[in-house]
Amino acid sequence: MNPKELRIIRRYRKLLPTDSDLSDIEKRILKRVKGKYRLYINSSDKMKSMFLFSLLDEGKYLSIDLLSIYDLVDIFLGNNPKYRRLLDVERDPLLIYMGYYEFPNKRLEEAFVQVAENLRLKGKRLWIYYKGTAREFSSNYPMVYNYVRSNKYEAVDFNKLGGQGEVKEI
Numbered sequence: 001m002n003p004k005e006l007r008i009i010r011r012y013r014k015l016l017p018t019d020s021d022l023s024d025i026e027k028r029i030l031k032r033v034k035g036k037y038r039l040y041i042n043s044s045d046k047m048k049s050m051f052l053f054s055l056l057d058e059g060k061y062l063s064i065d066l067l068s069i070y071d072l073v074d075i076f077l078g079n080n081p082k083y084r085r086l087l088d089v090e091r092d093p094l095l096i097y098m099g100y101y102e103f104p105n106k107r108l109e110e111a112f113v114q115v116a117e118n119l120r121l122k123g124k125r126l127w128i129y130y131k132g133t134a135r136e137f138s139s140n141y142p143m144v145y146n147y148v149r150s151n152k153y154e155a156v157d158f159n160k161l162g163g164q165g166e167v168k169e170i
Contacts, residue, residue: 007061014066018049026158030054035154037120038127041137042158047097047129054127055093065091069098069144072111086114093125098141099132109143116147133159 009016022030026046030053040050055062067089075083083089094115102108119126128148130137134157138145148155 008056011061012052012055012064014064015048015052015055018052020044020046020049022046022049022053026050027053029156029158031057033154033156036123036125037148037151037153038125039148039153039155040127040129040158041132041134041155042129043132044158045131046158047131050129051095051127062093063091064093064095065089066095066097068100068102069096069108069112069141070102070105072096072115073105073107076107076111086111087118089115090119090122090124092119093127094119095127095129097129097131098144099130099136109141112141112144113147116151120151128153 030050033054038054040047042050051066055064071080072086072089074080075086075089078084096112096115116126128144130141132140134155
């Protein structure tokens with residue numbers, strides 16, 4: 001392995017091995033997304049692949065943190081060894097995924113908004129992956145949906161246009 005590959009493995013080990021290959025169309029769409037605040041919506045489980053491709057497209061190696069939305073509840077409850085409180089979550093970019101059969105919890109969305117707003121105020125990036133459809137996202141996470149809408153996240157719905165995706169502000 002060359003030094004570049006070793007750096008990638010060390011920095012992005014949480015995203016390896018990737019879950020699936022990306023199509024050329026998906027790669028072209030991901031290359032067009034450059035916003036600080038991103039939302040990827042996809043019914044297929046390509047979270048690791050899409051996050052990794054987007055990170056590598058940045059052109060430099062970033063220190064990331066990959067959390068599920070449910071991890072935020074664990075932090076809120078004090079059950080996370082790395083973070084004592086939600087305001088300690090400051091990685092840039094922070095990668096959050098949801099839509100993976102999380103247990104219902106009324107604190108999920110409140111915790112997300114607190115972390116997202118803290119990152120936004122500090123000028124740090126937040127990328128979200130939702131496994132499912134845009135309709136499911138808006139109904140399962142209405143507070144998160146409204147937050148990303150009001151803060152003009154750059155959204156990519158890979159379920160639209162026959163899997164060719166659509167990039168727009170949500």
